[in-house]
Amino acid sequence: MEFESVVETAGKAVDLVGVAVIVFGALIASGVFAHRVLRRHDDFPDVYRRYRQSLGRAILLGLEFLVAGDIIRTVAVSPTFASVGVLAAIVVVRTFLSFSLEVELENRWPWQRREPAERRQATDR
Template sequence: MDAAFGQLLHVTTRAIEVAGVAVIVIGMFFAAFNFLRERSREGAYHELRATLGRAILLGLELLVAADIINTVAIEPTLDSLAVLAGIVLIRTFLSFSLEVEIEGKWPWQQARPTSGHSSENSARTELVDRPH
């Protein structure tokens, strides 16, 4: 591999890693600022956790992207591939955990109805209540 290209890839992965850390830190400050500004509002704590969780998820995505570039393009060894696999597994677990914390459901579950009725019951009620 050309030395200049290798150096460019190395700088790119470092920049993506810095961006990932910056997203997490800025997201943390943004979430804290919003929480302190609206802490008396109902649901402010839930919003704090959701905003922080989203920032962590986005930051993790960037950090994993940097690791993938590093493993595939710069240092394609079995050791680096094993480390990448471990990082991806940990990130996937964290992602699912944060998704449950933010949304209150697993990613593959449908959204819960807000009215307390199932969508099937709501459709039936709509048909029955509609004037003929």
């Protein structure tokens, strides 16, 4: 087996893991959300916020795997100027998505300090 085919297979495997993380994360988050909604013991806005956070975390983790797969395939197999440029564009878009999701999940800019847990819980209610 040639080096290029091994690297291509490894990149596709990492991509597959990324897609699986997103799919299974979405299914698990949706199942937990449905369970909490049907229980009706929790406040719906709180349950919905937790659902969005769980879904966002699954997407963020999946995006990390997808970027890693792109890097493996592009840099190791065909490091032409055009392929590296396409990779750079993909990484920029996915980084922007990751950044946006992180801001959405944390309700703060990444350079802002985290609030203590007690104060954060009080403002979430």
